[in-house]
Amino acid sequence: MYGDEATVRKILTELGDTWAVVGLSSNRQRAAYGVAEVLQRFGKRVVPVHPKAETVHGERGYASLADVPFAVDVVDVFVNADLAGPVADEAVAQGAGAVWFQLGVIDEAAYERTRAAGLEMVMDRCPAVEIPRLG
Numbered sequence: 001m002y003g004d005e006a007t008v009r010k011i012l013t014e015l016g017d018t019w020a021v022v023g024l025s026s027n028r029q030r031a032a033y034g035v036a037e038v039l040q041r042f043g044k045r046v047v048p049v050h051p052k053a054e055t056v057h058g059e060r061g062y063a064s065l066a067d068v069p070f071a072v073d074v075v076d077v078f079v080n081a082d083l084a085g086p087v088a089d090e091a092v093a094q095g096a097g098a099v100w101f102q103l104g105v106i107d108e109a110a111y112e113r114t115r116a117a118g119l120e121m122v123m124d125r126c127p128a129v130e131i132p133r134l135g
Contacts, residue, residue: 002101002106002108002111002121002122002123002124002125003120003121003122003123003125007120007121007122008122008125008130009134010098010120011074011097011098011100011120011122011127012127012130012131012134013134015073015074015097015098015120016073016074016097017043017044017045017073018044018045018047018070018071018072018073018074019039019044019045019046019047019072019073019074019075019076020047020049020065020068020072020074020075020076020091020096021035021036021039021046021047021048021049021076021078022049022050022065022075022076022077022078022079022087023049023050023077023078023079024036024046024048024049024050024056024061024078025048025050025052025054025056025061026052026054026055026056030078031078031102031103032078032102033056034128035076035078035102035126035127035128036048036056036057037057038127038128038131038132039076039127039128039131040057042131042132045059046059047059047060047061047062047068047072048060048061048062049061049062049063049064049065049067049068050063051063051064053067064090065087065090065091065094066090066094068094071095072091072094072096073096073097073098074096074097074098074099074100075087075088075090075091075094075096075098075099075100076100076102076127077099077100077101077102077105078102078105079105080105081101081104081105081106081107082107084101084105084107084110085107085109085110085113087099088101088107088110088111088113088114088121089110089113089114091114091119092113092114092117092119096119097119097120098119098120098121098122099114099119099120099121099122100121100122100123100125100127101121101122101123101124102124102125102126103124103125103126104124105123105124106123106124107123111123
């Protein structure tokens with residue numbers, strides 16, 4: 001388990017409400033689309049980060065984390081595990097408070113680097129599953 005219950009709760013309730021969702025596009029068939037919708041329902045501002053830089057759920061998209069012109073609290077990563085590490089490194093460089101790797105996205109070296117940099121991190125879990133549990 002990469003992220004205990006206390007860390008999950010902290011990321012979802014204490015670290016801020018601006019979430020960059022890397023891999024979020026207007027494709028309604030992708031998991032990122034539905035997860036972003038749930039995050040919005042629970043009061044999070046969702047910032048789409050995808051090479052297409054599309055507007056999704058009413059929020060302007062950006063091609064990369066570096067293009068986002070404001071602070072991001074949490075970076076939620078919906079990319080293949082082999083691409084996730086560089087996204088975590090970019091989240092550290094951009095000053096995010098936490099990184100969340102979605103279900104099936106595991107990169108232990110990225111986890112260690114991100115935690116060593118002082119960020120909270122969860123891997124292989126879904127915030128859309130976890131946030132309703134908080135009550």
